[in-house]
Amino acid sequence: MLPNRPIYLDNHATTPVDPRVLAAMRPWWEQNFANPGSVEHALGRAAEAAVDAAREQVAALIGAEAREIVFTSGATEANNLAIKGAARFAASQGSPRRRLVTLATEHKCVLESVRDLAAEGFEAVILPVGPDGLADPDRLAAAIDAHTLLVSVMAVNNEIGVVQDLAAIGALAKAAGALFHTDAAQAAGRIPLDVAAIQADLLSLSGHKIYGPKGIGALYVRRRPRVRLVPLLSGGGQERGLRSGTLPAPLIVGLGEAARIAAGEGTLDAGRIAGQRDLFLAALQADIPGLRVNGTRAARVAGNLNLTFPGGIDAQALLRAAPMVCASTGSACSSAEVEPSYVLRALGIPDAEARATLRIGIGRFTSPAEATAAAAALAAAWRGLAEREH
Numbered sequence: 001m002l003p004n005r006p007i008y009l010d011n012h013a014t015t016p017v018d019p020r021v022l023a024a025m026r027p028w029w030e031q032n033f034a035n036p037g038s039v040e041h042a043l044g045r046a047a048e049a050a051v052d053a054a055r056e057q058v059a060a061l062i063g064a065e066a067r068e069i070v071f072t073s074g075a076t077e078a079n080n081l082a083i084k085g086a087a088r089f090a091a092s093q094g095s096p097r098r099r100l101v102t103l104a105t106e107h108k109c110v111l112e113s114v115r116d117l118a119a120e121g122f123e124a125v126i127l128p129v130g131p132d133g134l135a136d137p138d139r140l141a142a143a144i145d146a147h148t149l150l151v152s153v154m155a156v157n158n159e160i161g162v163v164q165d166l167a168a169i170g171a172l173a174k175a176a177g178a179l180f181h182t183d184a185a186q187a188a189g190r191i192p193l194d195v196a197a198i199q200a201d202l203l204s205l206s207g208h209k210i211y212g213p214k215g216i217g218a219l220y221v222r223r224r225p226r227v228r229l230v231p232l233l234s235g236g237g238q239e240r241g242l243r244s245g246t247l248p249a250p251l252i253v254g255l256g257e258a259a260r261i262a263a264g265e266g267t268l269d270a271g272r273i274a275g276q277r278d279l280f281l282a283a284l285q286a287d288i289p290g291l292r293v294n295g296t297r298a299a300r301v302a303g304n305l306n307l308t309f310p311g312g313i314d315a316q317a318l319l320r321a322a323p324m325v326c327a328s329t330g331s332a333c334s335s336a337e338v339e340p341s342y343v344l345r346a347l348g349i350p351d352a353e354a355r356a357t358l359r360i361g362i363g364r365f366t367s368p369a370e371a372t373a374a375a376a377a378l379a380a381a382w383r384g385l386a387e388r389e390h
Contacts, residue, residue, distance in 0.1 A: 004324075006323070006324050006325070006326050007324055007325050007326060007366075007370045007373060007374045007377075008326045008363075008365075008366070009325060009326060009327045009360050009361060009362060009366065009370075009374055010326050010327055010328050010359075010361050011303060011361035011362060011363030011364075011366075012158050012159070012161070012186060012209075012303075012304065012328075012359060012361035013328055013361065014208045014209070014214065015208060015209060015210065015211045015212075015363055015364070016211065016363075016365060017211060017212065017213060017254070018211040018212075018257075018258060018261060018364070020257060020261060021211060021212050021213070021254045021257045021258050021261070022254075024253055024254060024256075024257035025213065025250045025251070025253050025254040025257070026250075028047065028050060028249045028250035028253050029250050032046055032047055032249075033249075034046070034047045034249075035047065035246055035247075035249075036048040036050070036051045036246075036247045036249050037236070037238065037246065037247065047249045050249055050252075050253050051071075051247055051249055051252050051253075052066070053253075053256060054252045054253050054255060054256025054257075054259075055067075055069045055071075055252075055256070056256075057256035057257070057259045057260045057263075058205065058218050058255060058256055058259045059220075060259070060260075060263055061188060061189075061193065061205075061259040061260075061262055061263045062184070062188070062193045062194065062195050062203060062205075062220060063193070063194035063195050063196055063197070064195050064203075064220050065223060067223060068195075068220050068221055068222060068223050069218050069219075069220060070218060070219045070220075070221055070239045070240070070242045070243050071216065071217070071218050071239060071243065071247060071252055071255075072216075072217045072218060072219055072243055073215055073216065073217060074206050074207070074208070074214070074215065074216065074217035075107075075109075075183060075185035075204045075205060075206035075209070075217045076107075076109040076217075077217065077232070077243075078183075078204035078205065078206075078217050078218060078219035079107065079109045079110050079113060079152075079181075079183050079204050080109060080113050080232060081219055081229060081231070081232050081242065081243065082152070082181045082202040082204060082219055082221075082229070083100070083110065083113040083114065083117070083150065083152055083181060084113055084116065084117060084230070084232065085229030085230050085231065085232065085242070086149070086150050086179055086181070086201075086202065086227065086228075086229055087100065087117050087120075087122055087149060087150060088120075088230040089228045089229055089230045090149050091120075091121075091122075092230065095149065096147070097146075097147055097148060097149035097177075097178070098121065098122050098123050098147060098149060099122070099123045099125055099143075099145070099147045099148040099149060100114050100117060100118075100122055100123065100124055100125065100148075100149060100150050100152070101125045101127065101140070101143050101144055101148055101150070101151045101152070101178075102114055102124075102125070102126055102127070102151070102152045102153065103126070103127050103128075103129055103135055103153055103154070104126050104127065104128050104129060104342070104346040105129050105133060105154075105157055105159075105160075105342075105343045105346045105347075106152065106153070106154055106183070107154060107158060107183055107185075110152055110154070110183055111126065114126065114152070122149070123147070125143050127139050127140065127143055128346060129346055129347065130347075131347055131348050132162065132295060132296035132347075133157060133160045133162040133294070133295040133296060133343075133346075133347055134162055134164060134165075134296060134299065135153060135164055135165075135169065137165075137168060137172075140169060140172055141172055144172050144173060144175075144176045144178060145176055146176060146177065148173070148176050148177075148178040149178060149179065150178060150179045150180075150181060151169065151172070151173040151178050151179070151180050151181070152180075152181040152182070152183070153166070153169050153180075153181075153182055154182060154183040154184070154185075154186070154187075155182050155183065155184040155186070155187035155191070155193070156184070156186040156187040156190060156191065156301050157186065157295070157343065158185070158186050159306060159341060159343040159344070159359055160294055160295035160300075160304065160306040160343060160344075160347070160359075161186075161295060161300045161301045161303070161304025161305075161306065162295045162296050162299055162300055163187070163191055163299045163300060163301060164299075165299075166182055166198040166200070167197060167198050167199070169182075169198075170198040170199035170200060171199060173199070174199050179201040179202065179227065180198075180199055180200050180201050180202070181200070181201065181202035181203070181204070182198070182200055182202075182203050182204070183204045184203050184204060184205055185204060185205060185206040185209050185217070186209060186301070187301070188205050188206075188209065188210050188259070188262060189209075189210040189211075189258075189259075189261075189262030189266045189269070190266065190269075190270060190301040190302065190303070191266075191270075191301060192266070195220055195222070200220065200222070201221075201222045201227045202219065202220060202221060202222070202227060203219070203220040204217065204218075204219055204220075205217050205218045205219075205220070205255075205259075207251065207254060207255040207258060210258045210259065210262050211258050211261065211262075211363075211364060212254045212255045212257070212258030212259075213250075213251050213254040213255070213258075215248070215251055216248065216251035216252060216254065216255045217255075218255065219242075219243075221242065229242055231243065231244065233245065269302075269364050270301075270302040271302070272364075273302040273303040273362050273363065273364070273366070274302035274303075275368075276303075276362050276366050276367070276368060276370075276371040277302060277303055277304075277305060277360075277362050277371075279368055279371045279372060279375075280305070280360070280362065280371040280372070280374060280375045281293070281305060281375075283371075283372055283375035283376065283379070284307070284375040284378060284379055287375070287376075287379035287382075287383070288309065288310065288379055288382055289310070290310035290311075291307055291308070291309060291310065292307065292308040292310075293305060293306065293307060294306040294307070294308060294344065294347060294349065294357065295347070302362075303360075303361055303362035303363055303366075304359075304360070304361060304362075305359075305360040305362075306344075306357060306358075306359050306360070307357060307358050307359075307360060308349070308353050308354075308356055308357045309356045309357070309358070309382055310356075311356075311382075311386045311389065312352055312353075312356055312389070313356050313382055313385045313386060313389070314355055314356060314385075315329045315355060315356055315357055315358050316329055316355075317385060318358065318378065318381050318382060318385060319358070321381035321384060321385055322377040322378050322380070322381035324373075324374075324377050325374045325377050325378055327358050327359060327360050327361075328358070328359050328361075329341070329355075329357065329358060329359065340354035340355055341354055341357070344357060358378075
């Protein structure tokens with residue numbers, strides 16, 4: 001830990017680029033900047049080969065085939081392509097299936113995609129979750145029927161870190177003949193993922209959540225039985241026509257290297273990160289009686305803590321009082337909104353408590369010294385604000 005350097009505990013918003021990823025990307029910015037589509041010359045063919053190798057690496061992370069990986073600009077685009085693409089293709093074929101089933105705690109891009117489709121005549125079913133943040137299997141089973149076209153449930157929640165039972169949800173979807181999509185942006189590299197085991201038809205990934213670059217992601221599209229999508233973009237037909245646009249070779253190489261590292265080191269990462277989390281939480285609980293962890297502790301990724309501070313202390317004020325700690329009060333993708341987190345509301349947490357809640361994301365490069373120092377800084381800030389309140 002460098003002196004006077006802020007302590008970064010916001011790894012669900014984004015992760016730092018791993019130095020190995022940066023090193024893998026650099027030649028494709030400087031030495032060979034060719035368009036991977038320019039296969040008429042040697043530099044273009046080399047760039048195409050680098051893209052193909054990265055596609056293999058991304059596929060290996062989730063147990064897929066390389067040709068089932070479609071590169072996108074990130075998970076938001078991948079989620080839009082999966083949900084809107086599948087629904088619009090089914091409608092174009094005259095399918096009677098019109099129901100889309102998802103959870104109230106999904107990422108905004110999933111919820112908004114489903115609502116956009118509701119305006120096009122699809123039936124949106126947005127199910128509640130339990131106080132632990134997990135889907136209710138009985139509610140899901142009741143909602144998924146012969147009218148269901150698509151079930152979309154995220155693997156790991158971006159605010160509370162809870163891990164859904166994807167295998168069980170996939171089985172429900174398949175039993176009803178529906179497609180199963182999961183937003184795995186927060187899951188990749190944190191928990192094992194295997195598209196066959198969870199029976200996923202569509203799975204979304206993001207580079208910058210796995211220590212890769214921003215601006216790149218991927219969508220897994222099952223090949224057998226084939227999943228058909230209507231593309232969002234019209235253009236030159238790249239990515240089998242599903243995502244036109246010049247492929248950004250450096251970013252794709254970075255995503256591939258990040259996926260390779262995650263596949264090889266994810267389990268070690270999780271154990272180390274869990275240790276820093278436990279150290280941080282124990283130190284904070286020792287100084288702040290009544291501190292509450294939101295969401296289930298049993299089914300949760302190692303680095304996530306969603307913490308409600310007692311005494312009604314505003315979380316934004318807490319961060320201002322502890323400027324050395326970089327954390328967030330909710331989803332960074334929705335941080336322009338001042339209102340309390342809709343995810344916490346879905347757990348039944350009152351607005352006043354939601355405003356007193358911080359999301360902590362401990363990552364690959366968080367040290368024990370940083371975890372201890374951050375806990376001390378937040379505890380001191382909370383005490384100072386609590387004394388001022390009273």
